[in-house]
Amino acid sequence: MTTLRIADGQVLRPDMTIERADVLVDQDAGTILDVGDVDEGDVGLDAEGDLVIPGLVNAHTHVAMTLLRGYADDKPLDAWLQEDIWPVEAELTAEDVRVGTRLGVLEMIRSGTTCFADMYFDMPAVAEVVEETGMRAMLGYGAITVGQDDEAARQELQDSLAFAKEYDGAADGRISTAFKPHSLTTVGEEYYREFVPEANEAGLPIHFHANETEGEVDPLVDEHGERPLEYADDVGLLGEDSFIAHGVHTDATEHELLAERGTAVVHCPASNMKLASGMAPVQDMLDAGVTVGLGTDGAASNNDLSMFDEMRDAAMLGKLAADDASAVDAPTVVEMATQGSAAAIGVDSGRIEPGANADLAVIDLDEPRLTPGHDLVSHLAYAVTGSDVRHTVCDGQVLMRDRTVLTLDEQQVVQDATEHARALVDRAEE
Template structure:
């Protein structure tokens, strides 16, 4: 049995304390075998140097569209509906499976570099995403995004079938690192008749749901008008608020919807950068936390962010969380770190996000030897307010080292960038 000892560093523990400790990783089972005082942790077969570093749980990006890296910087400074319809969807319509593969690999490269070890992806040509995840060594919950508006009945049903098929076929892929979900894009972009027909099919097979909810007022108002109820009441009626389900955004939620989320155990993935950039609004994050809702953190796609750096996202979450409450003590650093690790992992149904014996060995080692991380009064504060993705020295997932000393081992970084650059330009050219 191969054991890898992460030695010489400080370790962030589940109670948010930081202690000098070593971590022993079982590379075969992919679990953390031991963590504690260097004298008490058994020897490993190999060592990974964590001196001057902080070993933390790998970050979990609980909502993104990884292949959208190809659209990074393509269309900015516009509100959601116009941005999707006028700019994003026309180019996405040109994406081939090879484009999605190239964009996803670029996304995975960026994730590994910035200490992200797991993510949720909603996109299309998802079989490419499965393969890319398998090769790159990350963990993911994946699904095919359904949009029925603007499609005829046959096209709409095909989309729904496709999402069910992807969820059924790929669950458990990549040695169990891949899980799936049924993914209607949102409550307004998928027609009620399709939700009524296909959600029960997903439920029968025990498949979880992931969708965008309450992102903008333009999305909430039509449901209130047409259904006479709040979007999440409508979702509950459609059996879309199970404990295993997770919704992206949750910006415009009223207090009854917050209670509903807490009661049903449905998780919310907060996407602060996307919400600010598309001027969607400020999510009531502190209220969600106070109500006991599981809150994770996501970047959303890189066309509305424009990066996949979850450190950035943590800072944004803390900043906008305070602004939303007009209270500087709201959404403090510790709760933000929890959101980006345990919260996101729990939303995705992975036993990751905490450094403890038996948990998945999904880890990042942050280099503390930097001017912008000096002095070391409070390392949890640093993770949220001062650190950035480029501070990550090593990244591990499922007990395997994906990046060692800033060198990504599972992807050819140069080739990935070159391919993405070329494919992005060609797709845009076809669309225009």
């Protein structure tokens, strides 16, 4: 057995306490063996004076949208997608997606994220990048049927099912998959009725955007005479493994329904603020027993992939939404970015305990900005930034050591992304 010892750090435990300990990892199994005073094995990673946390889990994103970062800002969702994003995405090639995903993964490894849930185009290219970079991911092809003829629409959903079936368990088990219809409004009811049973039969989790804007909720209520998530339940979308993105405009009936079905919500506060979609009632959801995770959404509506920014945004927005400064407190957002996200997407990461996946990030606390250290959970929620991350470990393998990413050529990734982004936008604007 090959082991890795992360030595002498202050370790964040699942109950949000902090303990001075070593973490011993079984690199062959990719799991945590022991947390405590460990004598065995050479010191693999020095964490003296550092804070060791579970690798953060970005439970909803469109990673290759890094290529569109800063391309179109300051618009609401509908206009932003239809006028700016979709026309450019129509020109995307698999190579663009590969290059954009490498850029996103580089940013995530550097900011302590070890696992992400992605919904995008050309997912085999995304899977290859996950494989080559050592990340963990929950992937799915985003299917849209609006504006398509019946044959093309059915093909979209078949593609999403086929990808999920083929790639589940890929990259030595670091890839899991889901059926990912884009949203309740961009996929027609007849297609949900036809394909959701097939996804359920195949045992696939389901992930989609829901209740993101008021403009999306109102027509659904008019059409179906019930709340959007009641409609989602009618068509079989709310299973125990399912998780929705956003859930901004949700009411108490819907929170109860989510809790009952065991369907999780991935909260994306930065995207919701930037697109002025609204304030998700996160504290209400938590109080109702809904599992809540955290995601950045794509880099074009955020505009970064740092989960530290997302935790801070979630705490701030959660308080405003509840009109209560004690709502969505520091331990709650740290839990959301770790155990909450992991539970939402069904991976056994997000906790430093024997048996869990060895996905970790080590944070350098030796910063004026992080002084003094009254409460390190408070620091995680409010003060740490992605660039404070010193080492990143996923599945027992070191992906970044002393701020050097080992599984990607940083300069090449940045150069390729710059070139591909420029050429992509040129093609779209021709």
